[in-house]
Amino acid sequence: xxxxxERGELRTAHVRLVASALDVAERTVWNWLSxxxxxxxxxxRPRPRFTVSQEVRELLALWGGNVSAVHRELAARAAKDPSxxxxxxxxxxxxxxxxxxxxxxxxxxxxxxxGRRRFDVYGKRPPVHRNACWEGDHKRIPVRVTIEEEATxxxxxxxxxxxxxxxxxxxxxxxxxxxxGVLAALRAGISRAAPFGPAGGxxxxxxxxxxKEFLCRTVSQALGGFAVPVEDLPAYTPYRKGTVxxxxxxxxxxxxxxxxxxxxxxxxxxxxxxDQAEELLxxxxxVQALLGWVRxxxxxxxxxxxxxxxxxxAAWEADPTPVEEVDExxxxxxxxEDDGRVRKISTSGVRWRRRFYIAPWMVGHVGTPVRLxxxxxxxxxxxxxxxxxxxxxxxTAYLAQEATLEQRRALSSVREKKARALKADLKAAEKLxxxxxxxxxxxxxPRPRRTVTGKxxxxxxxxxxxxxxxxxxxxxxxxxxxxxAGWARPRPAPANRPRPEASLDAPAAGDTPDTEAPSGSKExxxxxxx
Numbered sequence: 133x134x135x136x137x138e139r140g141e142l143r144t145a146h147v148r149l150v151a152s153a154l155d156v157a158e159r160t161v162w163n164w165l166s167x168x169x170x171x172x173x174x175x176x177r178p179r180p181r182f183t184v185s186q187e188v189r190e191l192l193a194l195w196g197g198n199v200s201a202v203h204r205e206l207a208a209r210a211a212k213d214p215s216x217x218x219x220x221x222x223x224x225x226x227x228x229x230x231x232x233x234x235x236x237x238x239x240x241x242x243x244x245x246x247g248r249r250r251f252d253v254y255g256k257r258p259p260v261h262r263n264a265c266w267e268g269d270h271k272r273i274p275v276r277v278t279i280e281e282e283a284t285x286x287x288x289x290x291x292x293x294x295x296x297x298x299x300x301x302x303x304x305x306x307x308x309x310x311x312x313g314v315l316a317a318l319r320a321g322i323s324r325a326a327p328f329g330p331a332g333g334x335x336x337x338x339x340x341x342x343x344k345e346f347l348c349r350t351v352s353q354a355l356g357g358f359a360v361p362v363e364d365l366p367a368y369t370p371y372r373k374g375t376v377x378x379x380x381x382x383x384x385x386x387x388x389x390x391x392x393x394x395x396x397x398x399x400x401x402x403x404x405x406x407d408q409a410e411e412l413l414x415x416x417x418x419v420q421a422l423l424g425w426v427r428x429x430x431x432x433x434x435x436x437x438x439x440x441x442x443x444x445x446a447a448w449e450a451d452p453t454p455v456e457e458v459d460e461x462x463x464x465x466x467x468x469e470d471d472g473r474v475r476k477i478s479t480s481g482v483r484w485r486r487r488f489y490i491a492p493w494m495v496g497h498v499g500t501p502v503r504l505x506x507x508x509x510x511x512x513x514x515x516x517x518x519x520x521x522x523x524x525x526x527x528t529a530y531l532a533q534e535a536t537l538e539q540r541r542a543l544s545s546v547r548e549k550k551a552r553a554l555k556a557d558l559k560a561a562e563k564l565x566x567x568x569x570x571x572x573x574x575x576x577x578p579r580p581r582r583t584v585t586g587k588x589x590x591x592x593x594x595x596x597x598x599x600x601x602x603x604x605x606x607x608x609x610x611x612x613x614x615x616x617a618g619w620a621r622p623r624p625a626p627a628n629r630p631r632p633e634a635s636l637d638a639p640a641a642g643d644t645p646d647t648e649a650p651s652g653s654k655e656x657x658x659x660x661x662x
Contacts, residue, residue, distance in 0.1 A: 197241035276393035298444035489529035
């Protein structure tokens with residue numbers, strides 16, 4: 133209508149047509165046209181309202197999203213500064229926060245980045261073929277298991293194929309995993325043998341989340357030898373490897389919650405009692421149960437995202453993409469490191485890390501130069517290769533005189549006693565160092581709970597000095613001896629002549645420098661002996 137009005141073509145019929153279409157009176161349409169000509173607006177007249185400023189956003193972040201606390205803070209500031217802007221009412225402030233800040237922003241102010249991400253929208257990666265990408269991750273298993281009569285929560289390291297959701301490799305450790313767990317899981321995944329076959333082969337890429345075990349030099353070299361890049365995702369972005377994160381959640385909801393020793397089981401209030409050691413699974417039984425669940429996942433489960441009725445293994449076998457296989461001989465030493473040194477077999481075996489390793493095949497090979505390869509963080513056995521032909525494997529060598537199980541348990545007991553004694557000493561020292569104060573209900577300086585007399589303080593200081601070797605080693609305790617008689621001594625300068633400062637080597641005027649020091653004496657300098 134404004135365009136028709138500008139061209140001079142606006143007629144009453146046009147106004148009547150618009151009023152009929154919008155179900156309003158003709159006079160209302162004429163009023164709209166008049167307001168548009170005068171004020172240039174085509175909507176209702178904007179009303180002044182309070183908006184969330186940068187100051188309010190900062191206060192919301194300070195008070196964790198608490199709007200009432202922000203209102204009290206604004207009111208307190210206005211009371212101190214009468215010339216400041218008027219403070220809106222609490223209801224107005226609430227409406228402004230709900231209108232100007234999204235739900236995700238308000239959640240982020242209350243709970244941080246994790247709360248904000250719950251309201252984000254994430255896209256899905258485009259579908260790919262099998263072995264196009266693997267995702268790997270560690271997961272701490274919230275199930276207590278026994279190993280050598282001690283309860284611990286193991287860790288699992290696994291890799292999953294993004295396209296088919298088939299678990300290709302798994303490694304379990306009783307403690308936080310290192311690079312050996314990553315290499316063991318990769319080796320099991322690349323190999324197409326049981327228990328994870330026929331899924332496997334070389335992936336086109338491996339996606340991880342900045343874990344130091346995944347990004348270490350050993351893993352990069354092992355995968356780099358097969359031209360497999362490791363994609364390092366930014367930190368704190370689990371949504372970028374959603375396949376393995378979904379697997380971490382699924383294993384807990386579908387399997388771990390039913391095991392004895394599950395640490396996150398719901399219990400009645402006041403009735404928390406950890407499972408006894410005899411009720412827990414052993415580490416070997418847990419690994420067997422976990423591998424059984426992995427087999428069920430690959431062959432019987434129907435994850436979402438796959439064609440209807442297909443299991444991960446069925447989806448793998450239905451994919452026509454060629455698989456790049458690696459010979460088992462090449463994988464035999466995939467996870468081993470080489471220190472690069474050449475050693476010789478002696479009558480005591482091969483010496484490595486100040487210990488000897490022996491094997492029956494070493495008989496008759498004394499004096500043979502060899503090179504060693506070993507599994508990271510494991511020194512129970514090593515692999516021996518020829519020094520001239522590093523690819524020729526001679527055999528496996530085992531640690532000589534390995535401690536028995538009873539000896540290792542006794543050693544652990546002794547170490548635990550020492551650790552407890554040190555912990556008790558440190559706690560006692562912390563109590564002595566830290567001063568505790570009484571509670572106060574007024575803004576006053578608190579008073580120490582324990583009052584020490586001046587005599588007690590001096591006695592404790594004296595006892596500390598008596599046992600402090602650094603304080604007892606006084607520099608003037610043993611006076612220096614006189615120099616030998618044959619040494620040249622510094623010639624005293626006359627009292628009425630100042631000491632020359634132009635040069636340390638130039639003699640003073642009127643002095644005759646010594647041209648030759650006595651035999652057996654030290655060279656004489658201006659400042660004495662040097």
